[in-house]
Amino acid sequence: MKKTLKNLFVLFCATLFLHLNTGFAQNRDCLITTFPYQEGFEGNEQEFPECWTQEFVSGDAVWEVAPADFYVYTPPTTHSGDYKAAIWPLMGVTKLITPPMNLTSVFNPVLKFWHNQTAFIGQDYLKVYYKTSAAGEWNLLVSYETSITDWIEEVIPLPEKSSEYYIAFEAEGYFGYGIQLDDISVESFGNFFDGQVTGIYTPNSDEYLTATETVRATIKNNSSEPISEFELVLELDGNVVTTETYTGTIESLGEADHTFIAKLDLSEAGKEYAVSVTIIIDDDEVPENDTFTKQVKHFSSEIRLYGYRHDESVASNTTKSFVSFEPTSPNILDRTSDYMPSGDASQIFSGEYVDGYIYGYTIKRELFMYHPRHFVKIDPKTWTEVYAVPVDKFPDDISYDYSSSTMYGVSYTSDGSNLVEIDLTNGQMTDLGKSNKTFAAFACNTQGELYGVDHIDGFIYEINKQDATTTFVTSTGHLPRGVQSMAFDHNTGKLFWVVRPDDSETQLLEINVSTGEIVDRGAMGGYAQIVALYSKPKKVNIVSIEPAHDATDVPLNTPVLVTFDRNVIDINLAGITINGETAIARITDNVLNFTKIPELAYDTKYTVYIPPKAILGYDEAITWSFTTEEEEEVGIKNVDNNVVQIYPNPSNGKVNISVSESSKVKLYDVTGKTIKEFSITENSSFDVTLPYGLYLVKVESANSVSTHKLVINK
Numbered sequence: 001m002k003k004t005l006k007n008l009f010v011l012f013c014a015t016l017f018l019h020l021n022t023g024f025a026q027n028r029d030c031l032i033t034t035f036p037y038q039e040g041f042e043g044n045e046q047e048f049p050e051c052w053t054q055e056f057v058s059g060d061a062v063w064e065v066a067p068a069d070f071y072v073y074t075p076p077t078t079h080s081g082d083y084k085a086a087i088w089p090l091m092g093v094t095k096l097i098t099p100p101m102n103l104t105s106v107f108n109p110v111l112k113f114w115h116n117q118t119a120f121i122g123q124d125y126l127k128v129y130y131k132t133s134a135a136g137e138w139n140l141l142v143s144y145e146t147s148i149t150d151w152i153e154e155v156i157p158l159p160e161k162s163s164e165y166y167i168a169f170e171a172e173g174y175f176g177y178g179i180q181l182d183d184i185s186v187e188s189f190g191n192f193f194d195g196q197v198t199g200i201y202t203p204n205s206d207e208y209l210t211a212t213e214t215v216r217a218t219i220k221n222n223s224s225e226p227i228s229e230f231e232l233v234l235e236l237d238g239n240v241v242t243t244e245t246y247t248g249t250i251e252s253l254g255e256a257d258h259t260f261i262a263k264l265d266l267s268e269a270g271k272e273y274a275v276s277v278t279i280i281i282d283d284d285e286v287p288e289n290d291t292f293t294k295q296v297k298h299f300s301s302e303i304r305l306y307g308y309r310h311d312e313s314v315a316s317n318t319t320k321s322f323v324s325f326e327p328t329s330p331n332i333l334d335r336t337s338d339y340m341p342s343g344d345a346s347q348i349f350s351g352e353y354v355d356g357y358i359y360g361y362t363i364k365r366e367l368f369m370y371h372p373r374h375f376v377k378i379d380p381k382t383w384t385e386v387y388a389v390p391v392d393k394f395p396d397d398i399s400y401d402y403s404s405s406t407m408y409g410v411s412y413t414s415d416g417s418n419l420v421e422i423d424l425t426n427g428q429m430t431d432l433g434k435s436n437k438t439f440a441a442f443a444c445n446t447q448g449e450l451y452g453v454d455h456i457d458g459f460i461y462e463i464n465k466q467d468a469t470t471t472f473v474t475s476t477g478h479l480p481r482g483v484q485s486m487a488f489d490h491n492t493g494k495l496f497w498v499v500r501p502d503d504s505e506t507q508l509l510e511i512n513v514s515t516g517e518i519v520d521r522g523a524m525g526g527y528a529q530i531v532a533l534y535s536k537p538k539k540v541n542i543v544s545i546e547p548a549h550d551a552t553d554v555p556l557n558t559p560v561l562v563t564f565d566r567n568v569i570d571i572n573l574a575g576i577t578i579n580g581e582t583a584i585a586r587i588t589d590n591v592l593n594f595t596k597i598p599e600l601a602y603d604t605k606y607t608v609y610i611p612p613k614a615i616l617g618y619d620e621a622i623t624w625s626f627t628t629e630e631e632e633e634v635g636i637k638n639v640d641n642n643v644v645q646i647y648p649n650p651s652n653g654k655v656n657i658s659v660s661e662s663s664k665v666k667l668y669d670v671t672g673k674t675i676k677e678f679s680i681t682e683n684s685s686f687d688v689t690l691p692y693g694l695y696l697v698k699v700e701s702a703n704s705v706s707t708h709k710l711v712i713n714k
Contacts, residue, residue: 036187051099059092089173119147124176132162269300351532361394375427403448433468474516485533602631
């Protein structure tokens with residue numbers, strides 16, 4: 001610790017001195033016209049060569065020519081010689097700029113350099129830019145945002161050759177161990193051929209992979225010339241599926257996507273697949289980058305949770321990614337994407353999954369401060385942003401209410417939290433009410449009930465949608481630290497919270513909001529933090545419909561119901577109709593049963609309509625038709641010698657039923673519910689008293705079955 005403080009003090013003094021005393025010559029004769037141009041920062045008495053300049057974008061951190069063993073930097077070496085260019089940018093941003101160069105006569109110019117950037121409390125970034133004139137705009141060539149602990153060489157083709165070409169090495173500080181450069185050169189690369197598969201965007205690991213998955217890969221042309229009419233080979237688990245020809249043209253240093261016509265069968269639950277794409281071009285000089293392989297898992301667990309992970313204790317951006325895990329083994333995280341936000345945003349702060357997309361707020365973190373950047377909509381099939389809308393504030397956690405199709409969130413204030421409604425088109429928040437609780441995490445169940453965990457005491461509260469007043473539910477026994485997220489698994493109704501307790505490992509807790517019971521599911525591992533926690537509603541399928549579609553001669557007392565392949569949750573059953581008239585239904589396990597329907601008539605076609613998304617996991621409308629039976633004679637019916645008499649009919653309440661054969665009699669209301677059930681011996685009768693309504697009387701003897709309509713008037 002003493003050494004670290006000493007290093008910081010030495011660097012501060014050196015930076016201040018250099019900032020006050022460093023000057024860079026501005027010579028009109030600086031133009032570089034001879035190549036290769038090389039610079040190793042030797043022989044200038046620890047000063048930059050003439051015509052190298054610096055641009056202070058923010059802060060006052062200064063690039064310097066440092067000796068190999070200057071211990072402020074890690075590692076304390078050069079790539080070659082006695083000196084190097086180095087900077088400890090702290091929280092500043094500074095460009096180191098080359099002299100202007102005339103590249104018009106250089107064939108396929110490239111930039112070569114050696115560098116490193118070791119993580120410390122945070123991670124410094126190195127970004128390389130170019131511009132084609134002194135007054136031109138800087139264009140980003142490449143960005144290095146992960147820890148590099150030893151010297152490595154980079155080779156970067158230089159686009160848009162000009163007679164006044166500048167290259168800038170920009171250091172962006174986040175409390176790393178600094179950035180070091182050495183042995184920079186600009187030279188001709190000659191004729192060069194290299195095709196590279198840089199990534200496979202689809203398919204991705206998921207619960208719902210099918211037998212017809214589409215593969216989309218990105219191809220980069222690193223060659224000095226355009227490439228076209230080349231072959232791409234698709235493999236699954238080492239076996240060739242297809243070879244297709246890319247018929248377009250990719251310019252030098254350009255990129256293009258290819259979507260294979262052939263589909264992959266990834267339908268086996270629980271299996272992990274290896275999907276590979278290989279490019280084949282003539283005279284390829286870098287065969288090691290021809291193939292890209294992606295592991296794709298078909299998840300099979302009952303409950304699967306997803307979220308965006310970042311680690312406070314690890315500076316590298318490699319820890320920032322979307323992940324998936326099972327509550328039974330939360331220490332095993334499956335990386336589903338290396339998505340990074342657009343612009344200068346460093347991470348996602350809060351988010352939620354809705355109807356196949358992820359909505360979230362991105363921020364830029366500078367030391368211990370969070371600055372809002374965008375409200376984004378992400379397509380998890382391709383991990384690309386559908387849109388990114390600038391915002392000036394962000395909520396601490398968000399959750400979607402399926403019962404009202406509303407996104408809610410909680411937003412920190414100086415003395416509590418605001419409950420907000422979020423516009424999914426632009427991320428704007430509308431205040432609904434203020435709570436004196438400071439909510440660290442927040443979730444909504446399928447019934448539209450809101451719950452939050454207080455950052456101060458770790459208590460769970462139910463939150464009133466109208467005014468943000470709270471009702472105590474239970475104590476979790478954990479005091480949250482840093483960013484948090486919680487979510488209901490909408491398939492089981494279970495509430496999960498990824499909590500980072502003070503000075504201990506991140507834990508996954510399961511919370512029963514009905515009983516207050518807390519189940520510790522185990523550590524997530526390390527000091528990882530997971531935000532934007534969510535579950536995907538499982539897709540459901542219809543097993544059967546009653547009466548069957550296009551069925552005829554349907555008895556009036558036939559129940560109307562839909563059976564699904566698993567237990568389901570209703571979101572909103574309003575809007576269900578039969579022939580345009582309102583009907584009422586309810587869910588019992590995996591069956592949607594109509595409990596109140598319009599009065600049915602004989603010999604009539606009826607169409608049942610259930611609106612889209614009435615059932616969680618079934619997005620389409622459900623509709624079908626059936627035709628009822630023809631009307632039978634009212635009062636007396638003779639079927640196979642069994643004479644049935646029902647009189648008076650219509651009646652004011654008291655009815656006599658007589659039969660000529662011993663029979664079982666059942667009375668149903670219009671919903672199909674059995675009202676009465678009794679037996680009558682042959683040549684006898686039975687009196688029954690019923691309330692107002694329409695009934696069906698089913699009479700069954702040894703030789704016949706008949707159904708009769710019975711009307712009870714007021």
